[in-house]
Amino acid sequence: MNTDSASIGLDTTDSDPATSALRTSAAQARSAELEELILSNPERFRVLTGDRPTGRLHLGHYFGTLHNRVRLQDLGTEIFLIIADYQVLTDRDVADNLTAHVEELVLDYLAIGIDPARSTIFTHSAVPALNQLMLPFLSLVSVAELNRNPTVKEEIAHSRQSAVSGLMYTYPVHQAADILFCKGNLVPVGQDQLPHLELARTIARRFNDRYGDGTRLFPEPEALLSSAPLLLGTDGSKMSKSRRNAVALAATADETARLLKGAKTDSERHITYDPANRPEVSSLLLLASLCQNRHPHQVADDIGSAGAAALKKIVIEAVNDYLAPIRARRADYAEDRSHLRRVLREGNERAGAVADATLAEVRTAMNSHY
Known part of the structure; x- marks a missing residue:
């Protein structure tokens, strides 16, 4: 060994x-x-x-x-x-x-x-x-x-x-x-x-x-x-259990949507992946890309000038789709x-x-x- x-x-x-x-x-x-x-x-x-x-x-x-x-x-x-x-x-x-x-x-x-x-x-x-x-x-x-x-x-x-x-x-x-x-x-x-x-x-x-x-x-x-x-938490700081700024694997689809809708972004409407200058937006793009097995720049290009609401919609869908089978297995084991x-x-x-x-x-x- x-x-x-x-x-x-x-x-x-x-x-x-x-x-x-x-x-x-x-x-x-x-x-x-x-x-x-x-x-x-x-x-x-x-x-x-x-x-x-x-x-x-x-x-x-x-x-x-x-x-x-x-x-x-x-x-x-x-x-x-x-x-x-x-x-x-x-x-x-x-x-x-x-x-x-x-x-x-x-x-x-x-x-x-x-x-x-x-x-x-x-x-x-x-x-x-x-x-x-x-x-x-x-x-x-x-x-x-x-x-x-x-x-x-x-x-x-x-x-x-x-x-x-x-x-x-x-x-x-x-x-x-x-x-x-x-x-x-x-x-x-x-x-x-x-x-x-x-x-x-x-x-x-x-x-x-x-x-x-x-x-x-x-x-x-x-x-x-x-x-x-x-990955940053929904408040833009380090994701942590104690800070209550994270989406738990056990969260429901509705809970996930509520948490991500409240995630911090910025005032610029055009969505770009720029971790140094736009950390909160970039973290959301990264999360979507990890769930979709794509590059964050591709996700950003798809959103373009549609703004933060469109970004959050894509992230919510990506996360819920990705976690769906994990949540289903978790529910089975919990019984x-x-x-x-x-x-x-x-x-x-x-x-x-x-x-x-x-x-x-x-x-x-x-x-x-x-």
């Missing part, structure tokens, strides 16, 4: 813009190479990816990551899909409606084409051995390294907690355990997650050096950067909640067996297998 890892070779905790740009450039180049390797030999990779159960998934999630998971699954790559319920607590005082949110995620996964016979869907809290790996992993990183992690800094700045919890600082180490428990060697991420992944690589390398006795217990996981362009629990139970059992085996190897390597 393991693939040879080409080190990005950069300090994971350096937030200097030039270093960050260099890290991203190196990751983009390596991602292009990885795509070729995936096409030629998908079975050599094991992917770990997932979501926090904080609300329904939306179009930004779908075109950003979800459809790529189905693509990798269908190519024959093994997928571990984690529902990170413990990580909900990193930036919240309590985990509200957790059971419902977990079931909603499972519904979305099944509706878009995730096949539980080929991909393992599981929850953090149901795999004790995974979480137990965090303790030895924490011993391999310093407090200074965690403090310098730019992603942790950003998450603390936007934290909803009354005070920052210790779990926030261990967040990247917990993510390393998520990846390494199954010996994942490929992680689809956005560029903002590169520091987390580099820390997972560092932990894998340090564990192998300290306890490996000449063998490599853990692979150094590599980043598969998404080439998906950014049998016992099936959702069975999918999770079986996924938890598979993930638990893998985690138990990895933890046993870790204990042997650390001479703590009594």
Whole structure:
């Protein structure tokens, strides 16, 4: 399963813009190479990816990551899909409606084409051995390294907690355990997650050096950067569950129409695709083009000087047509909640067996297998 890892070779905790740009450039180049390797030999990779159960998934999630998971699954790559319920607590005082949110995620996964016979869907809290790996992993990183992690800094700045919890600082180490428990060697991420992944690589390398006795217990996981362009929310800002500016995959056709009719545009009547100068209009054009498998310029040319109302009409039709089969499958799955629990139970059992085996190897390597 393991693939040879080409080190990005950069300090994971350096937030200097030039270093960050260099890290991203190196990751983009390596991602292009990885795509070729995936096409030629998908079975050599094991992917770990997932979501926090904080609300329904939306179009930004779908075109950003979800459809790529189905693509990798269908190519024959093994997928571990984690529902990170413990990580909900990193930036919240309590985990509200957790059971419902977990079931909603499972519904979305099944509706878009995730096949539980080929991909393992599981929850953090149901795999004790995974979480137990965090303790030895924490011993391999310093407090200074965690403090310098730019992603942790950003998450603390936007934290909803009354005070920052210790779990926030261990967040990247917990993510390393998520990846390494199954010996994942490929992680689809956005560029903002590169520091987390580099820390997972560092932990894998340090564990192998300290306890490996000449063998490599853990692979150094590599980043598969998404080439998906950014979709803005209906208010023109980043699409987000918490900002209520997104179209959920579970939204009805009428809800979708209402949300998109209220989307922010601009005062220029002639519709053009110009992301730099007309971000809101361009994002709507991009959304229609993704649903219609066309270029945004083609969609813009069709609308011409018909204005924002015509643009929104096309976008609404494109989105509703695209989501119709996904919504139909979702409705079917929603009628049998016992099936959702069975999918999770079986996924938890598979993930638990893998985690138990990895933890046993870790204990042997650390001479703590009594």
